[in-house]
Amino acid sequence: MFKKNDFNNNLLEWYQSNKRSLPWRETTDPYKIWLSEVMLQQTQVITVIPYYKKFITKYPLLTDLADADEEALLKDWEGLGYYNRIRNFQAAVKEVSSKYDAKVPDQPDKFFELKGVGPYIGGAVQSIAFNHALAAVDGNVLRVMSRLNQDARDVTKASVQKSIKEEIETLIPLEAGDFNQALMELGATTCTPRAPKCVICPVQEHCEAYSSHSVFDFPVKKKAKRKKEESYNIFFILNDKNEVLLSKQEDNLLKGMYEFPKYDVDTSIENIEEDLNLSLDQPNIHAGSEKHVFTHKVWYMEAYILYTFSPHENFVPLKQVRELPMSKAMQKLFNLIEV
DNA sequence: GAGACGTGGAT
DNA sequence: TATCCAAGTCT
Structure with missing residues (x-):
């Protein structure tokens, strides 16, 4: 020394x-x-x-x-x-x-x-x-x-x-x-x-x-692991009152932040209707896609717009969405439909 | 010990 | 584009 x-x-x-x-x-x-x-x-x-x-x-x-x-x-x-x-x-x-x-x-x-x-x-x-x-x-x-x-x-x-x-x-x-x-x-x-x-x-x-x-x-470090890639469909579910469905993330990743309904790409609309307990009208409008990179994973996201007349406790007026805590991933998606 | 956990900037 | 790095901690 x-x-x-x-x-x-x-x-x-x-x-x-x-x-x-x-x-x-x-x-x-x-x-x-x-x-x-x-x-x-x-x-x-x-x-x-x-x-x-x-x-x-x-x-x-x-x-x-x-x-x-x-x-x-x-x-x-x-x-x-x-x-x-x-x-x-x-x-x-x-x-x-x-x-x-x-x-x-x-x-x-x-x-x-x-x-x-x-x-x-x-x-x-x-x-x-x-x-x-x-x-x-x-x-x-x-x-x-x-x-x-x-x-x-x-x-x-x-x-x-x-x-x-x-x-x-x-x-x-x-x-x-x-x-x-x-x-x-x-x-x-x-x-x-x-x-x-x-x-x-x-x-x-x-x-x-x-x-x-x-x-x-120097310094000597072991190489970082390759990020896991995940693909999701994200849905902007709108009702006739200009509200969108948004719920609080309960998983560890982005816990507490609000997110739009997010499903594995192979989840059917029927499964989503069942999961959310509401009925969705077609058509299913493609709103765009985004890639989001985390420290340890990558999300490839496709966004769709869907309409419903069903009631749900998690609807938020579109104008109030930005008052809620949201991850960058969800913000990027929201920007696709609301600038 | 190893993997999860955000985001942005630099190269 | 891919990778690393940035006043780390928790499980």
């Missing part, structure tokens, strides 16, 4: 003069810092900024978010993805509200028990908000550390991440929060995946991969 003091000094000095101005760096409120970390999971800074601003305006206090309507939260989160994050976060702040008098626990073991708090969020919040000497190991940090040490282990493995976290915790100086943010900032802006700016790197002299011209060999 490299010289700890030199490394820390170089890194922290670089951070102080190069850190980006980000909205969550303007607060010391642990709730807001925590909120930003939840939003930043697998999500780029540039994407998070407007959502973070909206949330701290609408829910300035931890108790505001704890007491909010879940569907309203989901609507505000719409487009950010990984929708379980906001459900888990609300469950966690509810617990903080009732159990800890609405004060975010500054004891790591208590904080780690909360829903949605894993090794990264726990370390990030406890170090940035309370200066506890815990590492915050994200994708940036894994890349930086693997290059510094020419660490050829597969960084997608939890065991390797844990090992790197422990190694970093032997390095953490008194300014724990700044140190963690400096490491992440270095990865995000300088030690980047494809075009690292080694010539201006503040810790170049400590980097084994740089000295041996092997920066591009």
Whole structure:
């Protein structure tokens, strides 16, 4: 391992003069810092900024978010993805509200028990908000550390991440929060995946991969699996009152978001009538098709318009559809019939 | 440990 | 077009 003091000094000095101005760096409120970390999971800074601003305006206090309507939260989160994050976060702040008098626990073991708090969020919040000497190991940090040490282990493995976290915790100086943010900032802006700016790197002299011209060999990751492809027919079922059938997704994928009736391509109209308990008039108008790509699967969707005179509790006026939380997949489809 | 879980941007 | 990546966590 490299010289700890030199490394820390170089890194922290670089951070102080190069850190980006980000909205969550303007607060010391642990709730807001925590909120930003939840939003930043697998999500780029540039994407998070407007959502973070909206949330701290609408829910300035931890108790505001704890007491909010879940569907309203989901609507505000719409487009950010990984929708379980906001459900888990609300469950966690509810617990903080009732159990800890609405004060975010500054004891790591208590904080780690909360829903949605894993090794990264726990370390990030406890170090940035309370200066506890815990590492915050994200994708940036894994890349930086693997290059510094020419660490050829597969960084997608939890065991390797844990090992790197422990190694970093032997390095953490008194300014724990700044140190963690400096490491992440270095990865995000300088030690980047494809075009690292080694010539201006503040810790170049400590980097084994740089000295041996092997920066591009790190980090080592196993290849991503091929996405599963699924095909669906989606139906805009309209009645004579300008309403469309829309129901809340109960499955894990996009849970809580609203969707138009969606069936495997081999499902017959008769089966759909039976499933929805209504009768559908022909003709079946093809409204268009869309492809939607998730992290782990691809949806190929064909949209059709159908009419009915049957009553159903899930009809929503067309003008109110956009007030409900909907995934990008469903929004793309809805755009086919309503601009 | 491995797979589920969104979306958008870069190459 | 295909693939990777982005301040990860849960089951």
